[in-house]
Amino acid sequence: MITLTDVARAAGVGESTASRVLRGHGSFSAKTRESVLNAATSLGYVPNRIAGTLASTGSRLVGIVIPSLSNIVFPDMLRGANTVLVGAGFQPVIAVTDYELRREESLIESLLSWRPAGVMVAGLEHTERAGAMLRNAGIRVAELLDTDGEGIDIVVGFSNREAGRMTARHLVSRGYRQIGYVGHDLSRDLRAAKRFAGFRSALGEAGLDLAGEEIIPASSSIQAGREGLERLLERSTSLDAVYFSNDDMAIGGYFHCVSRGITIPDRLAIFGYNGLDVARSAPQPLSTILTPRVAVGEMGARLVCSDGPPTVVDLGFELIEGATT
Structure with a gap:
């Protein structure tokens, strides 16, 4: 996990100065502000809003970031994930991006600031900063519903x-x-x-x-x-x-x-x-x-709550001939 100490060291300032800049309180120069913010961005630093409260007790939150609630695909995936997470004693926290990568970045920062036990996110594509935050969060990260690309940690889906x-x-x-x-x-x-x-x-x-x-x-x-x-x-x-x-x-x-x-x-x-x-x-x-949407949610949740090496799970799909072709 990237810490305030890391940010301060990269910016060449003391921890108290870096803290003041990131909180937007106290006095500091424009040059110092720029150095600290650039260091925080490049390192993917996320402020700890609960100041270590969960460090001793262990977080039971799992963030789930999806593009939409109006498309039944994502509620289906959530249903599978929720069944596993609740059964394992975790609390899902859901965020919706409306297919906007910048909004996804903001939501990921917000979720990580609460130090969740893990994060599940739809898709493999993120902004550079969102990717840095996920890679440096020190928790399990599951990217779902796609296997066409390089994952951060856990990938569950299909091509x-x-x-x-x-x-x-x-x-x-x-x-x-x-x-x-x-x-x-x-x-x-x-x-x-x-x-x-x-x-x-x-x-x-x-x-x-x-x-x-x-x-x-x-x-x-x-x-x-x-x-x-x-x-x-x-x-x-x-x-x-x-x-x-x-x-x-x-x-x-x-x-x-x-x-x-x-x-x-x-x-x-x-x-x-x-x-x-x-x-x-x-x-x-x-x-x-x-597509196996419920199964993707279930598998992603099981893996994000467990220890293990980075992995890719391809659950495949089935062509239904139907009556319209």
Whole structure:
């Protein structure tokens, strides 16, 4: 754990001076302030708000940082994690980033200031400072729902790129050649961006180009999927299949087809991602990728509360053929 002593030494000042700067109280020069803040940032220092109270008793808090509560994927993951953590005597503390990495950084700092026993966070991508804080926190850190990248400590999930690749191979194997894509904001949802990249790569290996795409600059939703497919079909009338960034978007596309009399899959095949219950229970069950969200939460929680070396656990996924392709 990076301490105030480390910060003071790196800044070339005394601990009391460093403390005054970080608390924003007392007198110090602008140069001293800059030196201390730069040292704290580069070291990933997090102030200890409870002043060592938990050092002797042991924290029972586990921070969980997720992008959204409106997407059922993350409540499912939380359900799995909560079952394990509560059963082991830990208290989950949940923070929501809204897919903003800067907000994730702020929330990680806030959680670490309470000296939790561990932290679980969705995804592998973080700001430089957030990564430094997690690496130097001296606790177990579990990164969840993705294995495409380098982890800090514990990684539990599956390959989003391979999910996209498998989707493309499935559509090609069913004879579709004019394949489009409807997605949400890929600059924020980096796991969806990885799936799209894998999808396009597999299309290229089959000698195909993406026949059209519509990216909605907003979070995923049923309405966004419906509007996205409508816009795409206005431009690309020859499409015979569309891949959606997730099941929420695909359900919206399904509703658009029903409202316009577009037969599925004879006129247009649609494919989603996540394997949500509502999508699999539709009159025509959605073709999709089923992800082990609850199991990811359970496994991540077990590992974050135990001792052991850094590890990667790939739980895989399942392609559900459904009735829409």
